[in-house]
Amino acid sequence: MIGINKQYVKSLLKEQIRQDGRKPDEFREIKIEYNVSEKSADGSAKVKLGDTEVIAGVKLEVGEPFPDNPDKGTIIVNSELLPLASPDFELGPPSIGSIELSRVVDRALRESKILDFKKLCIKEGEKVWLVFIDIYPINNAGNLFDACFLAALAALKSTRFPKYDEKNERIIYEERTSKKLPLEKNTPIECTVIKVGDTFLVDPTNEEEEVMDARLTIGILEDKKICAMQKGGDNSLSIEEILKMVDIAAKKIDHIRKAI
Amino acid sequence: MKYTKRFDKRKFDQLREMEAKVGVVKRADGSALFRIGKTIAIAAVYGPRALHPSHLRNPEKGILRCNYNMMSFSGSGERIRPGPSRRSKEINLIIQKALLPVLDLSPFPNTVVDIFIELTQTDSGTRCAGITAAALALADSGLPMTDLVASVSVGTVGDKVVVDLTKEEEDFEGGATDIPVAITPRNGKITLLQLDGNITKEDLKKALELAKKTCKEIHTLQVKALKEKYGGDKK
Numbered sequence: 001m002i003g004i005n006k007q008y009v010k011s012l013l014k015e016q017i018r019q020d021g022r023k024p025d026e027f028r029e030i031k032i033e034y035n036v037s038e039k040s041a042d043g044s045a046k047v048k049l050g051d052t053e054v055i056a057g058v059k060l061e062v063g064e065p066f067p068d069n070p071d072k073g074t075i076i077v078n079s080e081l082l083p084l085a086s087p088d089f090e091l092g093p094p095s096i097g098s099i100e101l102s103r104v105v106d107r108a109l110r111e112s113k114i115l116d117f118k119k120l121c122i123k124e125g126e127k128v129w130l131v132f133i134d135i136y137p138i139n140n141a142g143n144l145f146d147a148c149f150l151a152a153l154a155a156l157k158s159t160r161f162p163k164y165d166e167k168n169e170r171i172i173y174e175e176r177t178s179k180k181l182p183l184e185k186n187t188p189i190e191c192t193v194i195k196v197g198d199t200f201l202v203d204p205t206n207e208e209e210e211v212m213d214a215r216l217t218i219g220i221l222e223d224k225k226i227c228a229m230q231k232g233g234d235n236s237l238s239i240e241e242i243l244k245m246v247d248i249a250a251k252k253i254d255h256i257r258k259a260i
Numbered sequence: 261m262k263y264t265k266r267f268d269k270r271k272f273d274q275l276r277e278m279e280a281k282v283g284v285v286k287r288a289d290g291s292a293l294f295r296i297g298k299t300i301a302i303a304a305v306y307g308p309r310a311l312h313p314s315h316l317r318n319p320e321k322g323i324l325r326c327n328y329n330m331m332s333f334s335g336s337g338e339r340i341r342p343g344p345s346r347r348s349k350e351i352n353l354i355i356q357k358a359l360l361p362v363l364d365l366s367p368f369p370n371t372v373v374d375i376f377i378e379l380t381q382t383d384s385g386t387r388c389a390g391i392t393a394a395a396l397a398l399a400d401s402g403l404p405m406t407d408l409v410a411s412v413s414v415g416t417v418g419d420k421v422v423v424d425l426t427k428e429e430e431d432f433e434g435g436a437t438d439i440p441v442a443i444t445p446r447n448g449k450i451t452l453l454q455l456d457g458n459i460t461k462e463d464l465k466k467a468l469e470l471a472k473k474t475c476k477e478i479h480t481l482q483v484k485a486l487k488e489k490y491g492g493d494k495k
Binding site for chain 1: 284285286287288298300302303304306309327329331332333334335336337338339342343374376377378380381382383
């Protein structure tokens with residue numbers, strides 16, 4: 001974005017005015033479509049957050065557990081900032097942006113314990129289910145963190161186990177069972193709040209993200225406990241500001257949860 | 261081996277159900293979605309834009325770069341590892357060659373036009389769906405083109421010449437030949453041709469004629485999708 005537009009966005013925000021006319025704590029419309037890749041993926045979903053669009057898909061595999069957790073399966077979250085989705089994304093090995101995105105989504109899913117990894121164990125020390133979650137932005141109009149988290153969560157919710165042939169130790173992907181992933185009730189939701197000057201915004205557009213001073217992504221459980229956080233952006237935050245951002249996020253969580 | 265009835269009950273010269281939509285990626289300069297059966301391709305065009313590294317620049321005309329990618333969960337078996345493979349690199353090349361004949365990049369020296377094609381779900385015919393979507397995305401971007409490009413796979417399954425093979429048909433135990441073809445519908449010329457299988461010259465001729473015929477149907481849908489966005493029929 002060119003400098004003059006940045007200044008314009010900033011000066012509007014000083015008076016709590018957003019370019020698209022939203023209130024500072026207002027989300028864009030959230031739309032979730034399940035099973036968008038039903039033929040190929042074991043679970044999949046598409047999330048639209050205004051013009052931001054993200055697809056996530058799940059593939060299950062059977063593998064060896066980690067030696068320190070012999071009775072637990074795991075999730076592997078991966079995202080790719082496709083150059084299809086924005087002129088700012090480039091081809092090549094995973095960028096630091098995509099790695100942070102994957103890890104922030106992973107953290108909230110893992111720490112919320114929404115998926116009981118013990119229930120993914122097939123034979124202790126030998127065979128466990130591995131849940132691969134791949135997330136792809138299709139159009140980046142800002143707030144990929146929240147959109148990607150929602151897409152990953154929705155894809156997990158739509159996941160059905162493929163048939164596993166224990167004798168031949170082979171997954172038969174063509175035959176999906178009706179068995180869902182063992183998801184717990186206490187669902188986490190991630191909400192990102194950004195700070196521009198003295199203004200706090202939820203669900204930022206890409207223009208707003210470019211002028212932000214700091215960013216805080218907060219994972220909150222249904223019982224209101226916080227399960228994950230990540231601060232981003234080049235500037236610092238005070239404790240008061242962080243608590244305020246947590247309050248703002250906590251108020252938005254129920255709204256976001258309704259979409260899923 | 262006799263192949264009497266198609267697995268999905270289509271006629272031998274019948275395409276799967278199709279869907280085409282233009283302008284699906286807002287940030288791109290041009291974009292389109294094309295679905296044929298359960299294969300879904302999304303294409304986005306960026307450019308003409310500055311080309312880096314600069315030694316790749318052509319002072320006479322812009323260059324076209326294509327990037328085809330199957331999303332990790334979009335294969336029929338195990339998860340696909342992210343990143344380029346030998347297969348996807350070859351497909352990048354043949355897609356570029358399939359589209360170049362209709363594209364005039366001489367007004368844009370030293371620049372690049374990038375096409376990114378993503379497959380979200382697959383059931384064969386991915387490169388063809390990618391080309392059909394990419395041609396639509398190019399048209400949506402407003403670049404000078406002499407024609408669209410429509411693409412489909414033809415071939416033989418058992419003893420029959422068929423169009424638009426599914427995965428199940430490609431794996432037919434009685435043998436199958438897969439021939440991805442791309443055609444510029446206006447003059448009926450071929451810009452993509454690959455073949456793997458086992459086929460007689462007579463059947464090849466029949467298959468190519470079938471491709472020419474059915475690509476016209478795809479072309480009709482492409483034009484319809486463009487008119488839906490740009491309202492070509494309105495005065």
